Amino acid sequence: MTTERIGLAVAEDESLVLGAKLREAREYVGLKQDQVAQHMELPRTAVSEIENGRRGVSAIELKKLARLYQRPVTWFTGEEKEPAVPADVAFLARTASALSDNDRQELQRFAEFLRSRSKVSGDGRS
Amino acid sequence: MTTERIGLAVAEDESLVLGAKLREAREYVGLKQDQVAQHMELPRTAVSEIENGRRGVSAIELKKLARLYQRPVTWFTGEEKEPAVPADVAFLARTASALSDNDRQELQRFAEFLRSRSKVSGDGRS
DNA sequence: TAGCGCATGTCGGAATTTCCGACAATGGCA
DNA sequence: TGCCATTGTCGGAAATTCCGACATGCGCTA
Numbered sequence: 001m002t003t004e005r006i007g008l009a010v011a012e013d014e015s016l017v018l019g020a021k022l023r024e025a026r027e028y029v030g031l032k033q034d035q036v037a038q039h040m041e042l043p044r045t046a047v048s049e050i051e052n053g054r055r056g057v058s059a060i061e062l063k064k065l066a067r068l069y070q071r072p073v074t075w076f077t078g079e080e081k082e083p084a085v086p087a088d089v090a091f092l093a094r095t096a097s098a099l100s101d102n103d104r105q106e107l108q109r110f111a112e113f114l115r116s117r118s119k120v121s122g123d124g125r126s
Numbered sequence: 127m128t129t130e131r132i133g134l135a136v137a138e139d140e141s142l143v144l145g146a147k148l149r150e151a152r153e154y155v156g157l158k159q160d161q162v163a164q165h166m167e168l169p170r171t172a173v174s175e176i177e178n179g180r181r182g183v184s185a186i187e188l189k190k191l192a193r194l195y196q197r198p199v200t201w202f203t204g205e206e207k208e209p210a211v212p213a214d215v216a217f218l219a220r221t222a223s224a225l226s227d228n229d230r231q232e233l234q235r236f237a238e239f240l241r242s243r244s245k246v247s248g249d250g251r252s
Numbered sequence: 253t254a255g256c257g258c259a260t261g262t263c264g265g266a267a268t269t270t271c272c273g274a275c276a277a278t279g280g281c282a
Numbered sequence: 283t284g285c286c287a288t289t290g291t292c293g294g295a296a297a298t299t300c301c302g303a304c305a306t307g308c309g310c311t312a
Contacts (some may be wrong), residue, residue, distance in 0.1 A: 014186045033289065048290055055270070059188040061139045063203045071267050076190045077199045132284070160257065169301050174261060 016053035021076050023051040025069035039068055142179035144188075147202050149177040151195035165194055 026036055033051070039043035040061065049055035057065070064072045152162055159177070163170035166187065175181035192199045229242070 014302080032287090034157060034287095041195045043270085043274070047272075048288095049270090052290080054291095056183045059144060059185050059203065062185040062188075066203075073199055077185065077192075080200055096189045160259075169299085170259095171261080172299075173260095175299090178261080180262095224311070 001027070013057060018057060018076060019051045020054040022065060022069075023069050025065075025075070026051070029069055031068070033061060036065070036068065040064060140193060141182060143204075144183060144202060145177045147204075148183070148191060148195075151191075151197055151201070154175075155195055157194070162191070164195065165232040237245060 026033070033047040035046045036042075038045045040047070042061075046055055050057055062071055062076060066076060141196045152159070159173040160170045162168075166173070168187075172181055176183055188202060189199060192202060
């Protein structure tokens with residue numbers, strides 16, 4: 001893992017990037033920070049701080065901003081298809097989705113049973 | 127805790143919906159709140175509060191959670207498709223970006239004027 | 253039925269973030 | 283230059299989040 005540095009710098013970095021994208025999108029549609037602030041019911045300084053990465057953006061705010069800027073949310077988040085979870089887990093989950101609630105519950109119980117049998121292997125969390 | 131402020135109720139409502147979706151997605155992949163908390167480097171109580179709509183979710187957190195849960199961010203924001211921006215609008219914006227600030231401002235005002243003329247019920251996004 | 257273990261919910265105060273007005277810096281233009 | 287619009291920054295109040303400790307709910311089993 002390359003991100004073992006400070007941990008907080010990552011989030012700041014991401015806020016910086018997100019803020020830059022938000023600014024670009026805003027300028028693209030020709031809106032002033034003030035107008036955005038009014039639309040969002042935020043202090044106008046918040047918009048400035050957001051675009052400079054000094055203030056976070058909530059998911060709901062991002063959704064609203066994306067609409068205002070007429071861009072899909074993914075334009076700001078950058079869609080990725082990185083399995084942060086073992087692929088087999090995801091696959092199991094998809095399979096389970098086709099089951100009834102009861103069957104799914106049973107499947108879950110069975111999974112827990114299996115785990116309890118071999119509680120030796122630790123969960124491979126990074 | 128009075129409920130006199132209606133304006134905030136909207137945000138709370140949205141947080142409730144988002145939290146429910148996050149919970150559904152988490153259970154779908156068979157993760158415990160505790161595991162999610164570790165992955166996100168958050169207190170596990172935060173995950174609980176998020177799923178119950180008592181704590182907000184930052185855009186960056188949502189992005190991370192979406193990856194963890196193997197879903198597109200739009201699954202949570204509920205926006206799915208939707209460039210929905212007619213090509214002519216995009217073209218107009220592109221054109222506008224090449225204008226000077228003043229010209230763009232004027233263009234903006236004119237656009238607002240046009241909108242006020244056919245002002246029916248605001249942004250009828252359906 | 254009581255009791256245990258696991259997952260989740262909730263509470264309280266400290267820590268952090270956000271709000272918001274006031275003011276500064278920047279840039280265009282007459 | 284002076285004026286005006288836009289954006290950036292600062293300080294304390296207000297709101298939110300962190301985080302441990304404890305509570306609740308549920309399945310299991312002795």
